[in-house]
Amino acid sequence: MKDYYGRTINYLRISVTDLCNLRCQYCMPAQGVYKKSHNDILNLEEIELIAKEFVSLGINKIKITGGEPLVRKGILTLINNIAKFDGLKDFSMTTNGILLKKFAKSLKNTGLNRVNISLDTLDEKKYFSITRGGNLKHVLDGIEEAKKVGLFPIKINTVLIKGFNDNEIENFVRLTRHENIDVRFIELMSIGEVAKWSKEKFFSTTRILEKIKDLKRIPKEDPSSPADYYQLPDGVGRIGLISPITCKFCKNCNRVRLTADGRLKYCLHSDKEINLKKLLPNRQLIRKVILDSIAQKPLSHSLEERKYIVRNMVQIGG
Numbered sequence: 001m002k003d004y005y006g007r008t009i010n011y012l013r014i015s016v017t018d019l020c021n022l023r024c025q026y027c028m029p030a031q032g033v034y035k036k037s038h039n040d041i042l043n044l045e046e047i048e049l050i051a052k053e054f055v056s057l058g059i060n061k062i063k064i065t066g067g068e069p070l071v072r073k074g075i076l077t078l079i080n081n082i083a084k085f086d087g088l089k090d091f092s093m094t095t096n097g098i099l100l101k102k103f104a105k106s107l108k109n110t111g112l113n114r115v116n117i118s119l120d121t122l123d124e125k126k127y128f129s130i131t132r133g134g135n136l137k138h139v140l141d142g143i144e145e146a147k148k149v150g151l152f153p154i155k156i157n158t159v160l161i162k163g164f165n166d167n168e169i170e171n172f173v174r175l176t177r178h179e180n181i182d183v184r185f186i187e188l189m190s191i192g193e194v195a196k197w198s199k200e201k202f203f204s205t206t207r208i209l210e211k212i213k214d215l216k217r218i219p220k221e222d223p224s225s226p227a228d229y230y231q232l233p234d235g236v237g238r239i240g241l242i243s244p245i246t247c248k249f250c251k252n253c254n255r256v257r258l259t260a261d262g263r264l265k266y267c268l269h270s271d272k273e274i275n276l277k278k279l280l281p282n283r284q285l286i287r288k289v290i291l292d293s294i295a296q297k298p299l300s301h302s303l304e305e306r307k308y309i310v311r312n313m314v315q316i317g318g
């Protein structure tokens, strides 16, 4: 599938739930998000049907996200079914890791290739505070289990927050010295609730290169990846810098998103959404609407014009 600007769209992020077992301060309000009724959320068969249409149209990379995907009932059945799609080359999940120790082996057995784990601090108390109640040990145990069962490559995603974790950058970088783990630092984006305070807490990825002088740039394996990769001279794993704000990567954007309530989002930073749920089960119509809407994908986001979207990240999936 190509969009109007000739970009190949081959990557779909599927949010399977709006719900989460954490309440990260930059992702959702303290009280949580309004719980949608059962009927407003795609059921597993509907997710599978829509995902199948996407794959038949050329999507070869799928990431399962949320909310927290591991709290969705029946998640392993969905993974098992999607993993069997012909044409799928990369099938992964992004998770907060809290339930990963329990699920890692089954995820591997049902056909998931790999996991990204979100982790913003290596300090127990700070973790409790940023996630409003999470237990760091659960995530660390989850990472160990993912390694044990071979959900490789393991990527740790760390959102940079000034005054919160900028003093931990060296510790995160050090994780890549002896282990085959990628640590990816992500710039905080102004979305939903966080738009009120994200500007003051913004810490750019360029400052990481100023802080850690011996990081060496390494070639990108995948040109559409939003991350630029670096490595310590004696490092095994890699450091990724994901810079949606200081260095927009829109020109190589290859992704679209399906929300838990069945909306197709063709740009993360646009409020424009297409309701695929209401077209179910008409596959022909769904295909046509997917193709038409991908053609309309905008050239780039407009965060610098302070156009922020209304949904919180927990309702999109990152």
Ligand code: SAM
Pocket: 020, 026, 027, 065, 066, 067, 068, 069, 094, 095, 096, 116, 117, 118, 157, 159, 186, 187, 188, 189, 190, 191, 194, 313, 314, 316, 317, 318
């Ligand atoms: N619960 C799962 C997790 O935490 O990985 C999946 C959903 S979460 C919304 C996906 C990713 O979005 C996480 O890595 C999270 O850190 C990131 N995220 C959420 N809000 C963000 C923001 N305002 N700016 C940058 N990244 C954000």
Ligand code: SF4
Pocket: 020, 021, 022, 023, 024, 027, 028, 066, 067, 068, 096, 118, 313, 314
């Ligand atoms: Fe939940 Fe992930 Fe959002 Fe944290 S970042 S509140 S874990 S959805």
